[in-house]
Amino acid sequence: MGKGKRVVLVGRPNVGKSVIFNQLTSSYGMVSNYPGTTVEVRKGTGEGSGGSYQVLDSPGIYNLLPFSKEEEVTLNILLEGNIHLVVQVVEGKNIEKTLPFTFQLMETGFPLVLVVNMLDEGERLGIRIDLGELEKKLKIPVVGTVSTRGRGINKLKETIDKELGKKLTKWKIPFALGDYPPAVKEPLQKMVSHMEGYYKFNKRALALMFLQGEARAEEILKKGEGRNYRTLVKIREKESRDFSLLINSWRLGKAREILQGAVHFSREKTISRRDLLSRITLHPLGGLPLLFLVLYIGLYKFVGIFGAGTLVDYLDGQIFELWVIPHLVGAIEHLPLPGLKYLFLSPYGIITLGFRYGLAIVLPIVCTFFLFLSVVEDSGYLPRLAMLLDRFFKKFGLNGRSVIPLVLGLGCGTMAVLSTRTLEGERERFIAVFLLALGVPCSAQLGIIMAMLAMSPAALVIWGAALLVVLSVCGYLMDKFLPGKPSKFYMEIPPLRIPNPGSVLKKTLARVKWYMKEVIPLFLLISVFMVLGSLTGLLTFLTEISAPFLQAMGLPRHLASVFMIGFFRRDYGAAGLYTLLREGELTINQLLVASLTLSLFLPCIAQFVMIIREQGYLKGFIILILVMISAFLAGCLLNLFLTGLSWGGGL
Amino acid sequence: MKGKVKIRRKEMPVTALNKGEEGIIVKVGGSELERRKLFALGLLPGEVIILEEGYPVILLRSGYTLAALDEEMAKNIFVRSLGVHQ
Ligand SMILES: Nc1nc2c(ncn2[C@@H]2O[C@H](COP(=O)(O)OP(=O)(O)OP(=O)(O)O)[C@@H](O)[C@H]2O)c(=O)[nH]1
Numbered sequence: 001m002g003k004g005k006r007v008v009l010v011g012r013p014n015v016g017k018s019v020i021f022n023q024l025t026s027s028y029g030m031v032s033n034y035p036g037t038t039v040e041v042r043k044g045t046g047e048g049s050g051g052s053y054q055v056l057d058s059p060g061i062y063n064l065l066p067f068s069k070e071e072e073v074t075l076n077i078l079l080e081g082n083i084h085l086v087v088q089v090v091e092g093k094n095i096e097k098t099l100p101f102t103f104q105l106m107e108t109g110f111p112l113v114l115v116v117n118m119l120d121e122g123e124r125l126g127i128r129i130d131l132g133e134l135e136k137k138l139k140i141p142v143v144g145t146v147s148t149r150g151r152g153i154n155k156l157k158e159t160i161d162k163e164l165g166k167k168l169t170k171w172k173i174p175f176a177l178g179d180y181p182p183a184v185k186e187p188l189q190k191m192v193s194h195m196e197g198y199y200k201f202n203k204r205a206l207a208l209m210f211l212q213g214e215a216r217a218e219e220i221l222k223k224g225e226g227r228n229y230r231t232l233v234k235i236r237e238k239e240s241r242d243f244s245l246l247i248n249s250w251r252l253g254k255a256r257e258i259l260q261g262a263v264h265f266s267r268e269k270t271i272s273r274r275d276l277l278s279r280i281t282l283h284p285l286g287g288l289p290l291l292f293l294v295l296y297i298g299l300y301k302f303v304g305i306f307g308a309g310t311l312v313d314y315l316d317g318q319i320f321e322l323w324v325i326p327h328l329v330g331a332i333e334h335l336p337l338p339g340l341k342y343l344f345l346s347p348y349g350i351i352t353l354g355f356r357y358g359l360a361i362v363l364p365i366v367c368t369f370f371l372f373l374s375v376v377e378d379s380g381y382l383p384r385l386a387m388l389l390d391r392f393f394k395k396f397g398l399n400g401r402s403v404i405p406l407v408l409g410l411g412c413g414t415m416a417v418l419s420t421r422t423l424e425g426e427r428e429r430f431i432a433v434f435l436l437a438l439g440v441p442c443s444a445q446l447g448i449i450m451a452m453l454a455m456s457p458a459a460l461v462i463w464g465a466a467l468l469v470v471l472s473v474c475g476y477l478m479d480k481f482l483p484g485k486p487s488k489f490y491m492e493i494p495p496l497r498i499p500n501p502g503s504v505l506k507k508t509l510a511r512v513k514w515y516m517k518e519v520i521p522l523f524l525l526i527s528v529f530m531v532l533g534s535l536t537g538l539l540t541f542l543t544e545i546s547a548p549f550l551q552a553m554g555l556p557r558h559l560a561s562v563f564m565i566g567f568f569r570r571d572y573g574a575a576g577l578y579t580l581l582r583e584g585e586l587t588i589n590q591l592l593v594a595s596l597t598l599s600l601f602l603p604c605i606a607q608f609v610m611i612i613r614e615q616g617y618l619k620g621f622i623i624l625i626l627v628m629i630s631a632f633l634a635g636c637l638l639n640l641f642l643t644g645l646s647w648g649g650g651l
Numbered sequence: 652m653k654g655k656v657k658i659r660r661k662e663m664p665v666t667a668l669n670k671g672e673e674g675i676i677v678k679v680g681g682s683e684l685e686r687r688k689l690f691a692l693g694l695l696p697g698e699v700i701i702l703e704e705g706y707p708v709i710l711l712r713s714g715y716t717l718a719a720l721d722e723e724m725a726k727n728i729f730v731r732s733l734g735v736h737q
Pocket residue numbers: 011012013014015016017018019020030031032033034035036037038039058059060061117118119120121145146147148149378497
């Protein structure tokens with residue numbers, strides 16, 4: 001009965017939709033403690049008694065009037081996605097603020113199930129919700145859950161099953177709620193009676209959105225009504241009332257009315273230790289020292305020293321050099337084809353370059369970084385950081401919201417480019433994507449660079465400072481020269497949560513798996529390209545061309561290949577540098593300049609493809625060219641600065 | 652509740668509240684889109700809020716939601732003070 005039907009999960013950001021999606025289906029979608037984790041629709045399959053059904057996880061929205069690109073995605077599914085059942089997820093303690101959205105969904109006429117999630121947090125605050133009473137008042141099924149612990153999930157599955165089994169009741173509005181005050185009701189009725197077009201969406205709901213001036217509803221009505229559209233505009237204008245306020249106030253009042261008697265507060269809220277920590281993270285004087293602590297312990301000690309130092313030394317120096325490579329070499333030597341041997345074992349060969357870089361150098365760093373990132377994400381620290389850095393980011397044409405994509409960029413630039421969708425304006429998205437492409441080193445690259453420069457703390461500081469200066473200057477110039485202004489900042493700050501080890505591990509694994517899937521085909525490709533390049537002389541040619549540029553930055557010409565590899569993957573470029581360093585071919589100054597230029601240099605292929613997908617060809621290539629120029633200039637300047645210092649080659 | 656700070660009955664932007672002071676929202680201005688955002692966060696006339704922090708962003712608690720707004724956005728919210736809440 002439920003076979004082939006579609007169920008969509010909707011709700012405010014950060015209420016646990018993705019956790020529930022993961023429980024209902026066998027697929028895995030990212031879960032993090034900040035609004036805007038899910039930026040694309042995810043599809044999975046759920047099993048019901050009547051066969052399997054499709055479950056869609058959507059980006060969080062506050063109501064049916066979207067604010068950013070990723071929110072529009074959700075509205076689009078509702079408007080056009082042939083949905084059979086909507087499951088709205090709300091946060092128990094915030095139910096009063098979300099019930100207005102529930103009403104809005106009810107008005108659309110979709111069959112609706114309400115999931116009251118995070119009951120555990122509500123209970124901790126002494127809030128008890130009488131779900132039966134709520135169900136009676138709303139006249140839709142209500143299920144209570146603690147999704148992270150699986151509580152209530154079976155009940156939810158049963159409910160979905162039952163609802164999907166029902167005959168289609170679309171368009172019948174269960175409007176047991178009463179109606180809007182006359183100031184809204186009258187123009188609303190007038191509009192609905194004048195509407196002539198055919199819509200997949202309920203007319204009344206559409207008219208309500210239109211009354212509030214929602215652009216998407218205007219567009220749909222314009223198309224559906226043709227010349228008649230003017231009549232609707234006239235009805236709206238004639239009243240010249242504050243419809244947004246009237247509608248929203250009525251909904252909130254209704255929510256209160258319904259919750260009376262359904263929500264009980266049993267004790268006064270006490271300040272717990274977590275509240276205290278939360279307070280510290282919210283305070284500027286507490287937040288900044290905490291940031292340095294997080295960066296120092298998490299990034300420097302754990303990822304840089306442990307991941308990129310200890311682990312890589314062991315894997316690369318012990319396992320690979322002494323064991324894996326000799327064995328593989330032994331095996332390949334016996335192969336009949338000499339060309340094959342070259343492909344595998346030459347300096348750019350599949351084993352010597354791709355395999356080793358990928359598994360012995362990049363993998364341990366990526367694992368440690370993703371573990372660190374997952375803990376930070378799940379704690380709820382990022383929204384607090386976003387808030388603290390808002391003023392600072394405004395100077396670069398961004399606002400606090402951009403903090404999250406930029407931090408994600410430290411994990412992997414490709415993922416981060418996708419998450420710039422959570423930013424509101426074109427302008428901010430462009431600047432954020434540009435800065436990501438320019439100077440936010442991805443985890444593997446960052447790890448390798450930190451490990452290389454760790455022997456000279458001064459060099460590490462210079463590298464970090466130079467990177468920040470370049471990013472700041474470029475961001476500042478962008479803000480100056482691009483028309484427009486950064487958009488205003490608003491964000492809901494979630495409570496701090498203790499990261500659950502299970503979900504942290506699961507997320508880290510999912511990311512590492514995803515990362516390796518991207519790396520493995522590429523490392524084959526790089527090796528093939530580099531081997532072919534060196535055989536055909538293309539490499540020599542490119543080296544010749546880039547020699548003057550490298551020279552201007554005080555770098556030896558054989559670094560050209562490192563930069564070329566760097567375009568395939570930034571982290572591989574850094575790994576190439578690492579090899580040269582081990583072989584003692586670079587001075588510390590050169591290393592520093594090369595590290596900076598490589599950090600700034602071209603985004604890797606995967607990231608570039610994503611940039612084009614998100615920003616289009618024109619902007620993509622503009623970004624590419626700007627990045628190259630800035631990287632080169634920065635390299636030259638740093639070189640001048642370093643050689644100008646009397647400490648010359650001996651940092 | 653104790654009314655240590657003199658209760659001001661005047662209408663004022665939420666940015667003028669003291670830290671820890673409670674206020675009731677009387678008006679939400681700004682562009683239509685901005686108002687919709689504020690409404691979505693549950694900040695609409697009749698609601699009671701507390702100013703938790705005033706710098707670097709305005710942090711408002713209303714019910715169990717904590718909303719961070721920049722000054723530009725927050726100055727469109729007008730409140731009447733209800734004094735310091737404890
Ligand atoms: N205590 C508790 N935490 C929960 C519960 N459900 C989800 N969480 C946490 O809430 C946070 C948000 O969960 P997500 O599933 O990413 O939320 P989402 O609704 O998909 O968020 P967006 O994709 O940003 O819209 C995570 O840190 C979860 O661990 C619950 O029942 N109890």
